[in-house]
Amino acid sequence: MEYFYGGGILCLEQQEFETFYNIKPVDIIDMGTTELLQTHFHEYLNGIQKNFTVDKYNIVNWNCNNFTNEVCNFLVGKNIPQYILNTPYEVMSTSKGKLILDMMQSYQSSIAPGFDNNQNNATNQQNNQSIQNNIASQDNTFI
Template sequence: MARVQLFVYPMSSASSSILYHLSIFVHGNEYSYGGGGITTGRSSGNPARSVDLGTTSKTKDEIATFISDLQRKGHFLAENYNLASQNCWCFASKICKFLTGKRLPEEYENMKKSVKKDPVIGTIGSIGMVGKLFGNWSSN
């Protein structure tokens, strides 16, 4: 069994709410999604917070296959990144469910909902400015 952690990185504030970049850390690798697509490896930065999500019996190969299957189905591709609707929180939630069978802690699931309702972020996401503002941000 491998320990699964949620890494939380502060991003800039684009509205009245503080934004965070989320990634999943397991088997010594950090899995994240942003404007450059899905990245795997070790972060060069330190997360502001690390949240224990439990353990997984999934191997590195099973995780790689799961991610490849997502991408083959058109999910979490670089060109689909959108701060309001398809973002690092959605990716972290999907990977967490695959690895642990559970959702992210409620405060992070709620963060996804509140960001979608934020008028500034909704506007930025819908007019394609996300890539210019946040799309190339990466914790790696």
């Protein structure tokens, strides 16, 4: 499963993620393994989901890399490499990059108020149900 932050905490099979978002990994970094049961991981995700909502997303300061860092720290006690967390700041250090990020942040600000909170809550409930379904089907598996 691919767990990610995009309008909430979501999970998809890796192939589904790659197909749906048209994104393939550029690099894969082995962060280690965990002995935690998947049920404990899902409980953790349920506990942190309030920090990873669509209204809290910020392309520079609170994004998918921050989510990945939090999860890696929980699972294996390690942070992801700093250069990954610094990517938005590296982009902002160039004039074109700053322009692109400013446009993206303006776009995000313009659509965020239009999100229907009930729809967002429904999405979060669906995500929770998806996580709970995974717990039920994979109760004794390790991730």
